[in-house]
Amino acid sequence: MSPVPYADRIPVHRTLPEHGLPRDEVLGILRSMATEEDATWETGKCSGTMYCGDHDHYDFLNEAFSLFSHVNVLQRDMCPSATRFESEIIAMTLDLLHADAVEGSEPVGLVSSGGTGSICHAMLAYRDHASATRGVVRPNVIKPETAHPAFDKACHLFGIELRVAPVDPVTTRVDTDWVAGAVDDATVALIGSACNYGYGTVDPIEALSDIALEHGIGLHVDGCLGGWILPFGQELGYDIPLFDFRVPGVTSISADTHKYGYALKGTSVLSFRDRALRNAQYFFNTTWSGGKYCSPGMDGSRSGGLLAATWASMVQLGREGYRGYAEQIFATSAAMQASVRSHPQLRILGDPSFLFSFTSDEFDIYHVNDFLRTRGWRLNGQQYPNALHMAVTRPQTRPGVAEAFAVDLADAVAHAVAHAAETPSSGAVYGGVAGGMTDEADEFIRMMMGQMMDAQQELPADA
Numbered sequence: 179m180s181p182v183p184y185a186d187r188i189p190v191h192r193t194l195p196e197h198g199l200p201r202d203e204v205l206g207i208l209r210s211m212a213t214e215e216d217a218t219w220e221t222g223k224c225s226g227t228m229y230c231g232d233h234d235h236y237d238f239l240n241e242a243f244s245l246f247s248h249v250n251v252l253q254r255d256m257c258p259s260a261t262r263f264e265s266e267i268i269a270m271t272l273d274l275l276h277a278d279a280v281e282g283s284e285p286v287g288l289v290s291s292g293g294t295g296s297i298c299h300a301m302l303a304y305r306d307h308a309s310a311t312r313g314v315v316r317p318n319v320i321k322p323e324t325a326h327p328a329f330d331k332a333c334h335l336f337g338i339e340l341r342v343a344p345v346d347p348v349t350t351r352v353d354t355d356w357v358a359g360a361v362d363d364a365t366v367a368l369i370g371s372a373c374n375y376g377y378g379t380v381d382p383i384e385a386l387s388d389i390a391l392e393h394g395i396g397l398h399v400d401g402c403l404g405g406w407i408l409p410f411g412q413e414l415g416y417d418i419p420l421f422d423f424r425v426p427g428v429t430s431i432s433a434d435t436h437k438y439g440y441a442l443k444g445t446s447v448l449s450f451r452d453r454a455l456r457n458a459q460y461f462f463n464t465t466w467s468g469g470k471y472c473s474p475g476m477d478g479s480r481s482g483g484l485l486a487a488t489w490a491s492m493v494q495l496g497r498e499g500y501r502g503y504a505e506q507i508f509a510t511s512a513a514m515q516a517s518v519r520s521h522p523q524l525r526i527l528g529d530p531s532f533l534f535s536f537t538s539d540e541f542d543i544y545h546v547n548d549f550l551r552t553r554g555w556r557l558n559g560q561q562y563p564n565a566l567h568m569a570v571t572r573p574q575t576r577p578g579v580a581e582a583f584a585v586d587l588a589d590a591v592a593h594a595v596a597h598a599a600e601t602p603s604s605g606a607v608y609g610g611v612a613g614g615m616t617d618e619a620d621e622f623i624r625m626m627m628g629q630m631m632d633a634q635q636e637l638p639a640d641a
């Protein structure tokens with residue numbers, strides 16, 4: 179990637195222009211970049227990330243967003259609509275996750291800025307609730323190795339010890355005996371994924387629930403990815419284990435509306451079995467000279483547009499809309515998985531549903547990635563073992579995409595067989611960093627972050 183994207187075509191601004199540009203010109207620049215970038219995923223060959231991939235739907239969301247884009251939802255007296263949107267987003271999510279099965283406590287929720295936001299708020303809530311109710315001073319949580327790095331980030335930020343449980347190499351599900359053995363007096367929550375990002379597999383949530391209930395601790399289910407699609411998969415009769423509030427030990431669930439909720443980027447819902455847990459992470463400062471301050475979560479000002487667009491997506495699609503999309507996605511994923519299984523050299527990891535991951539015991543799977551890239555595919559790379567994953571989203575459900583995958587995969591396997599003795603080229607960037615080279619990998623990542631975040635140092639002087 180160029181250090182200064184589009185520098186060849188679009189004038190660079192190193193300083194605020196003295197005279198503003200005409201709106202048409204600004205919009206023209208934006209449109210040209212957006213059109214070019216959309217072309218990379220509109221083919222349907224890009225794993226995950228563009229969950230809806232439907233420009234009509236995006237136009238609709240953008241219209242909803244635009245009506246409230248300028249509103250700050252922190253000032254609720256000026257926007258009662260935000261309270262309406264937020265409460266309905268939470269209520270509909272709780273309903274989807276079967277909060278109706280909860281007895282003896284009141285399920286509530288929190289709309290956050292995304293999956294990481296929901297996970298951070300959950301970890302903060304467990305920490306502060308355990309501190310207040312059990313006097314826990316040095317809290318720990320236990321996550322499966324496969325659970326998202328957002329948990330590591332949250333623990334890093336909030337001073338929580340993270341215990342990482344191994345997963346079974348065949349099923350890719352967490353070793354619950356290990357988890358049970360790792361619980362101690364300072365454990366505030368267990369974590370399970372439904373499903374995890376890497377393999378698309380669901381941890382044994384019911385077994386984790388038993389452990390959590392036995393010790394009187396929390397169980398957070400990370401449904402960031404699956405929370406808005408697995409419930410519809412269950413309705414459609416797919417064999418997806420229980421993971422929601424019907425499992426008695428589940429105390430919170432993160433479910434990203436900005437993934438399979440088909441809303442705009444920037445929203446996720448964190449649901450709690452019990453209001454007391456959510457309320458533990460409220461923040462107040464009633465003595466500030468600037469006035470009494472309170473915010474329900476970590477964010478300060480937020481745009482009302484995101485709540486409006488999320489709400490709009492939910493009520494416009496309805497259960498029927500979501501179920502219909504889920505049906506196409508599950509069917510497409512099954513077809514693509516069948517293509518993988520048709521090659522004896524390839525092996526699917528665990529028992530996935532809409533997102534699947536595969537490796538090879540005969541060659542480095544990054545040879546397959548190298549070749550698929552030449553055909554425009556963008557799969558996600560994994561390591562330990564090297565594997566590739568495809569999160570099937572709506573763009574893959576278009577006619578011909580799964581068929582193209584079958585053809586391109588067959589050619590990719592032939593390429594991998596022919597080049598098995600060589601080192602794949604995508605290995606270095608994706609999952610190919612070998613064990614024992616952690617320091618080098620850290621350095622490499624630091625360099626990549628620098629390229630992205632310090633690009634302003636590369637900007638040429640203003641034209």
Ligand SMILES: *Cc1c(COP(=O)(O)O)cnc(C)c1O
Pocket residue numbers: 292293294295326328371373374375400401402403404434
């Ligand atoms: C995407 C994802 C997250 C983190 O979400 P962000 O929205 O990227 O912050 C957490 N867990 C899983 C399983 C995810 O797929």
